Amino acid sequence: MNVPITERLAAGSEVRAWEDTIPFRYEYTAGVAGEKFLRGLRDGEILAGLCPSCGLTSLPLRMYCVDCYAEVTKSVRVRPAGVVRALARGARTFAYVEFDGVKGGLVHTLIGSARVGSRVVVRFRPKRQRVGALSDVLGFERSG
């Protein structure tokens, strides 16, 4: 009873492994709020949710309030200018940007240079190239 393994492998040549891959494909439904947000990007707008119960404005746009759990059906256009809260510099530089009066924010590419605390604007692709996806945004660019 309760005896651990008594015969252990003693030579590297006895070790065997089997390699396999798992082929998965998905189609993720954007959903009611998700679709509204992506259509907003196509129109060159950042849409945030506005909670009818507690008044919280938040990103990303969701169907429900993260604070009070009320249903959120209203969205508001966010002024596409915000503040850099964090930067990660590598082959590409990524920034996390928050917008005035909005809880939450967006992560995207930083175009040019900026520092934490810098004010930036959202730069969209030219209108004809937009498809209703996150790639409609080129990134954040320092304003002024």
Added chain:
Amino acid sequence: MPERVAIIGAGYEGFRPLVSDLSTRELMFEAASRAYDDASVDPRRDVGSFICCTEDLWEGWSITDEMVPDQIGAAGRPLCTIPADAITGIGNAAMHVLAGVADVVVLEAHSKAADALSKKQIEDLGQEPTLMRPLGVDTDTLAALEMDGFLKSTGYKVEEVDEIVVSSKRRAMHNPRASFGASLSKDEVAHASAGSSPLRKFDRAPFAEAGIVLVLASERWARKNRCDPVYLDAVAWSSSLPWFDGGGFSAAGYAKDSYSKAMRRAGKKKDLRAFDLLEVDDTFSYKALQHLHSIAGSKSETRRVIAGAGPVLNPSGGALGVGNLLEASAIHRLLECYLQLKGQAGPVQVKDARTALVQSWRGIPTATGGVALLSR
């Protein structure tokens, strides 16, 4: 104080970057056999419920529940798997005991990380598919963003992060369960390569493999069977908003909330001086500082602990020294505290350790974690 849950035994195997001679099931069998021996229980007779913490994507095998029972002695018995870090698992195990579902409950968690050849891809699948994944931001980049946001918003210096890395790696040199001990200078940490600045090479815990099993019992059962347990005084866990959804950088909401709830449940006033040692999540170096800051409540208290003028911080060497054990992260910290409180921690033993705190986190991109309080 409410009835406590007793931890009456522990067993483990592995704790190496690669356990090449044992399959996942054999690793679990080995750890479980040792835990049952330590607890003097027969799993086929004494155990009323088994819980295993594991995530299918890390296993490379779906519906993992089906491959768990036999090797831990749970065939034909009540068993469930929880796809979460073992801090959630021990919470559920405690509920089974306290609710009278079972007098004896087994908690198992493991990491066979080296079996997963596509670790980066599995990690990236944790990201939200429409707003995050299309950016091509990997886990290190998200960590770099959080590290930057945390340091800038709190005013902690990167040198304080370096200090955590240096001391964890040094402590790990003495822990037989640690694979990544090293004697590094602050300079070596500071000047290590960075894939995504400010995150450097040593800021991230490398993966390791281990199987760990804890046997829990009701206080009544433990007394009746003359066990010499470590007590789980309280456990709490929660999910807060991640920083990129507005949860903020300066404090980890899940750590703060879980600590408050656990201390309330244990009937203790929030004060880290109540503990002899802390095992705090340091899957990333800056997270140790953030987690400690979240439960200490102030920078001065955080700095006091780091300076060694309080409970010993991560005497095991933490994840930075022992390795990232995936869903077994919390059960590893619980194991270290169990050994400490039993006086069995060997070269990393904290003298006269009577009380310990475990804080755990499920990793990027989550804001899920918990706190467990132990005593003897």
